[in-house]
Amino acid sequence: QQQVKQSPQSLIVQKGGISIINCAYENTAFDYFPWYQQFPGKGPALLIAIRPDVSEKKEGRFTISFNKSAKQFSLHIMDSQPGDSATYFCAASTGSGATNKLIFGTGTLLAVQP
Amino acid sequence: ETGVTQTPRHLVMGMTNKKSLKCEQHLGHNAMYWYKQSAKKPLELMFVYNFKEQTENNSVPSRFSPECPNSSHLFLHLHTLQPEDSALYLCASSQDSGRNEQFFGPGTRLTVL
Numbered sequence: 001q002q003q004v005k006q007s008p009q010s011l012i013v014q015k016g017g018i019s020i021i022n023c024a025y026e027n028t029a030f031d032y033f034p035w036y037q038q039f040p041g042k043g044p045a046l047l048i049a050i051r052p053d054v055s056e057k058k059e060g061r062f063t064i065s066f067n068k069s070a071k072q073f074s075l076h077i078m079d080s081q082p083g084d085s086a087t088y089f090c091a092a093s094t095g096s097g098a099t100n101k102l103i104f105g106t107g108t109l110l111a112v113q114p
Numbered sequence: 115e116t117g118v119t120q121t122p123r124h125l126v127m128g129m130t131n132k133k134s135l136k137c138e139q140h141l142g143h144n145a146m147y148w149y150k151q152s153a154k155k156p157l158e159l160m161f162v163y164n165f166k167e168q169t170e171n172n173s174v175p176s177r178f179s180p181e182c183p184n185s186s187h188l189f190l191h192l193h194t195l196q197p198e199d200s201a202l203y204l205c206a207s208s209q210d211s212g213r214n215e216q217f218f219g220p221g222t223r224l225t226v227l
C-alpha cells in the first residue's frame with residue numbers, strides 16, 4: 001500500500017512532442033505528490049508538485065494532472081526539448097506524523113530526440 | 115558552496131574497509147536524510163535526522179552507521195560492506211522533517227569490491 005507505481009520505464013519523444021509519464025498509488029492518506037528530475041551525475045531536483053485539492057497544476061511547459069478517484073497522477077511535458085532528457089521520478093507522501101516520508105516511483109528515463 | 119554537497123563523489127572500497135560519506139547543507143535546514151539509489155529501483159530512504167536527532171531508521175543493516183553532529187552535517191560510516199551495497203548514496207535536506215520539499219545533493223557513487 002505504500003508503493004507508487006510509475007510507467008513507462010523509458011520514453012523516447014521527438015523534439016516538440018508531448019512527454020507523458022504516469023504514476024498510481026494505493027494509500028489514500030497521501031496528500032503531496034511531487035515530481036523530481038534527475039540529470040546524470042546530479043541528485044534529483046524538485047520539478048513541480050501538487051496537492052489533491054486541485055486536479056491540475058501547470059508551471060511553464062510542465063503540467064501535473066491529478067485524478068483523485070482513480071488514484072493516479074501524471075506529468076506532461078509540452079514542447080519537449082533535448083534538454084529535458086533526464087530521469088523523472090514521481091513521489092508521494094502524507095502530511096501527518098513528525099516525519100513525512102517520500103515514497104518514490106522507479107523512475108522514467110526520457111530521451112528527447114532532436 | 116550552495117545547496118547540498120556530498121564528498122567523495124566516487125568511492126571504491128573492499129569488503130573489509132571502513133570509509134565515511136559526508137554531506138553538508140548550506141540551506142539553513144534542520145532535517146537531513148540518507149537515501150540509497152539503485153538502478154531500476156525506487157529511492158530507498160535509509161535514515162532521517164531532525165534537529166540532530168535520528169527520527170527514522172528504515173531497517174538499515176548495522177554496517178551502515180549514520181552520524182549527525184549538527185543540523186548542517188551528516189555522515190554515513192561504512193564498514194564490512196557487501197557488493198550488493200554498491201549504489202548511489204544521496205543526501206537530502208528539508209526545512210524540517212515535517213516539510214515535504216527535500217533538496218538533494220549530487221550523491222556518492224559507491225562500489226564495493
